[in-house]
Amino acid sequence: MAVAENLLAPMKDTDHREVAGVVMDIAAVGDCRVKRVVYPAGFRWSKNMKPLVKTDLCMHAHVGFLAHGQIHMEFADGCVKEFRAPQVVAIEPGHDGWVVGDQPAVLIEFDFADETADRVGLPPLHSH
Numbered sequence: 001m002a003v004a005e006n007l008l009a010p011m012k013d014t015d016h017r018e019v020a021g022v023v024m025d026i027a028a029v030g031d032c033r034v035k036r037v038v039y040p041a042g043f044r045w046s047k048n049m050k051p052l053v054k055t056d057l058c059m060h061a062h063v064g065f066l067a068h069g070q071i072h073m074e075f076a077d078g079c080v081k082e083f084r085a086p087q088v089v090a091i092e093p094g095h096d097g098w099v100v101g102d103q104p105a106v107l108i109e110f111d112f113a114d115e116t117a118d119r120v121g122l123p124p125l126h127s128h
Contacts (some may be wrong), residue, residue: 003068007106011036020048032110035064039105040069043096059125061117062091062109069105073097075126092126093117 010078014025014036039097045058057076064087073081073095082100083089087105090095099105114117 001103003104003106003126007068008038020052022048026111032112035096035107035109035111037107037109039069039099041099041102041104043105044096046096057094057096059093060114061093061120061122062089062107063111063116063120063122064089064107066107067106067108070100071097071105071107074098077126077128079126079128090120091124092122093124094126 011027012023014027017024017026021040021043023040025036027034049058050056060120066083066087066089068085070082070084071089073083074097075081075092075095080093085106089109110116110120116122117124
């Protein structure tokens with residue numbers, strides 16, 4: 001299924017950024033940032049972002065709604081989470097992740113910078 005054209009359309013009144021092939025449109029709403037994040041087909045955190053952030057795993061929490069595509073998460077303890085649109089997403093810090101298939105993944109994310117996990121009640125690091 002192709003991505004709906006309006007899901008990728010330019011967004012008015014947002015901060016537009018592109019990092020390692022990931023396209024982000026960010027709007028501040030009170031203490032929260034609402035972000036549309038487009039991960040391209042073939043994106044993998046450990047391949048594309050790790051060289052930039054210099055941590056072994058992504059240490060940011062992700063909370064939101066996967067509007068298009070499919071993503072796969074793996075944690076240091078071997079735990080796996082998979083998300084397929086349409087689906088709510090809650091991903092604890094301490095993961096590698098990648099886009100599954102030949103379509104981009106579009107995530108509508110609610111973000112509190114370094115405080116996201118704490119503010120939404122997720123653990124500071126994935127564990128069982």
